[in-house]
Amino acid sequence: MGDRPRHRQQTRRGEGLSPLTERLVEEAIPVLTGEPLAAHTGLRVGGPADLLVRPRTAAETARTLLSAAEEGATVLVMGRGTNLLVGDGGFRGLVLLVGEGFEEDGVRLHGTSCTTAAGVRLHELIERAADSGLSGLEELYGIPGSVGGALAMNAGAYGVEIWSRVEWVELALPSGELRRCRGSDIAHGYRRADLPAGSAVVRAEFCLADGDPREIKGRARERLADRKAKHPLEFPNCGSVFKNxxxxxxxxxxxxxxxxxxxxxxxxxxxxxxxxxxxxxxxxxxxxxxxxxxxxxxxxxxxxxxxxxxxxxxxxxxxxxxxxxxxxxxxxxxxxxxxxxxxxxxxxx
Ligand SMILES: Cc1cc2nc3c(=O)[nH]c(=O)nc-3n(C[C@H](O)[C@H](O)[C@H](O)COP(=O)(O)OP(=O)(O)OC[C@H]3O[C@@H](n4cnc5c(N)ncnc54)[C@H](O)[C@@H]3O)c2cc1C
The missing domain is CATH 3.90.78.10 (UDP-N-acetylenolpyruvoylglucosamine reductase, C-terminal domain)
Known part of the structure; x- marks a missing residue:
């Protein structure tokens, strides 16, 4: 997961390129063929993806989804693969790897709000918020993966779920649109969020509360220590396998x-x-x-x-x-x- 995939951008039309690959190449969207997904999952297993795109912007995410939809390709949106078990035969279709971040988009703080790209790691978001004395997500410190993955899974720990703090999410849709939805408009429950079919979260804004940075960081550290004591972090794993x-x-x-x-x-x-x-x-x-x-x-x-x-x-x-x-x-x-x-x-x- 740590290694960024090398994009073998295909610049020529040629035999053997699927219509979707040709289209992505025409749109100058870098695409990999046959990328082993084991390199992108926390369990370190998973066969090759027919196609893999790591979008550089939210707009590119939406364009890729549109192209895939129009070419009839199945899409797997991936964050950092910490909660995925991908079969040894790999993925027949297009993997959209949102979890390795966009080129220029990180965490932005304004007042008690915090806007972030979906590919930002959850722990980075929490650290940035804590540095600025913003509280609300620190109970989730130590959950690996991206903000987008955490939203898709409604990640939670110690009685706090991520959706409790969502102001809005921006979604890339298979229609090629980017659409902003209020947090209250997306139904969610235990380890699920009912995102529109085929969509990818590209950005989100969280509504946090003022607090003392030292106290917030102290709580985050306690949670992390508790996780380290309980979880087998010395081996590749995917967190909880079963829901309670x-x-x-x-x-x-x-x-x-x-x-x-x-x-x-x-x-x-x-x-x-x-x-x-x-x-x-x-x-x-x-x-x-x-x-x-x-x-x-x-x-x-x-x-x-x-x-x-x-x-x-x-x-x-x-x-x-x-x-x-x-x-x-x-x-x-x-x-x-x-x-x-x-x-x-x-x-x-
Ligand atoms: C050691 C360990 C501890 C963990 N502890 C917890 C815990 O305490 N609580 C908890 O809730 N989880 C926990 N997890 C599970 C996991 O970390 C979370 O579910 C994480 O939020 C998933 O993020 P990801 O980026 O890795 O998503 P991925 O594993 O890549 O994807 C997970 C799901 O989200 C979808 N998805 C990913 N990104 C997007 C996006 N941008 N838009 C739309 N859909 C997307 C994928 O299609 C997939 O269905 C733990 C995992 C590990 C390995």
């Missing part, structure tokens, strides 16, 4: 087993009294005896059972196999159907 499960009354779960594995707080009675119960995915996976389970070069982390790590030489298929195993065992044991938080995309061989 929200059980609602009437859910057909094995409450006896839940209570015996997780404790009294997870009984049917507790669920009915609370109206809902959050079952932490890591506890469910761990209770199935899967902590430390390996497949090829992939492992369910021994440090945090909702993380999977690349011990070296893992393939996407290894991670997909472990995900399948964990989902099956958790369902057989507790009746809980875990959903992945990590987004699976591309061709799995």
């Amino acid at each position: 499960f929200c059980a609602v009354p009437g859910a057909d779960l094995d409450y006896e087993r839940l209570v015996s594995a997780l404790g009294e707080g997870y009984s049917r009675r507790a669920l009915e009294m609370n109206g809902s119960l959050t079952l932490p995915a890591w506890r469910l996976v761990d209770a199935c005896g899967l902590t430390g389970e390996k497949l090829g070069g992939a492992q369910i982390s021994t440090k945090h059972s909702n993380f999977m790590v690349n011990l070296g030489g893992a393939r996407a298929a290894d991670f997909a196999g472990l995900i399948e195993l964990a989902r099956r065992r958790v369902f057989e044991t507790f009746g809980v159907r875990l959903e992945t938080e990590v987004r699976l995309t591309g061709e799995f061989l």
Whole structure:
């Protein structure tokens, strides 16, 4: 992820170039063919993309989306790939890599507002805000990835979700337009934001609050230290693999087993009294005896059972196999159907 891809700009029309490639070349948009996506994902797995564009401006992002739409190409918008599992067969279509930043667009502060390009790293945004005594996002410090990816995923931690601070987002659309939407106009929930289909976030403005820079930085440092203590950051990983499960009354779960594995707080009675119960995915996976389970070069982390790590030489298929195993065992044991938080995309061989 750290290395910027070298753009082999194709300047001539020639045999073998797809109509979309020709069109991008005509528009002077640098395009790579066959770029291995493992170089752009946190897990360090993923086969080649047919085409990869790293747009230099918001306008170029919109033009690329328009060209792809008109040529009927499937598009994957990528940030910094920290929450993606891309298949070993790669991606058939165009990868739009927004997460490595535009040429000239960073973080701008004005009053208590903060405007940023989608490719800025979330930690950079938080540091810049903290330096200026702006508070509101520091609980998210240490979440890797880009601002655009954080918005697409509604990244959250320690009770704060990024959308709680969004004033507006600017979207590049497959129609070729750039459109600004108020934060309140985009529905969002646990690890999801309902962005218009096929759109890419290119900019956002956050509404923050005045605070003391030292206190803000202190809180950010505490969160980072907590993450370092809990997460297996020494290995390539993709953060939480599964979403925590929200059980609602009437859910057909094995409450006896839940209570015996997780404790009294997870009984049917507790669920009915609370109206809902959050079952932490890591506890469910761990209770199935899967902590430390390996497949090829992939492992369910021994440090945090909702993380999977690349011990070296893992393939996407290894991670997909472990995900399948964990989902099956958790369902057989507790009746809980875990959903992945990590987004699976591309061709799995
Ligand atoms: C060690 C570790 C800890 C983590 N901790 C947390 C945590 O505490 N809380 C949390 O919520 N997440 C956490 N994550 C997950 C991840 O970091 C976030 O989801 C991150 O915000 C994703 O950003 P990204 O740029 O890497 O997006 P990517 O992984 O590149 O993409 C993720 C999704 O967002 C879409 N997307 C990316 N950029 C854009 C864009 N500009 N416009 C439209 N769609 C876009 C992609 O299509 C994809 O569906 C963690 C991950 C790791 C590795």
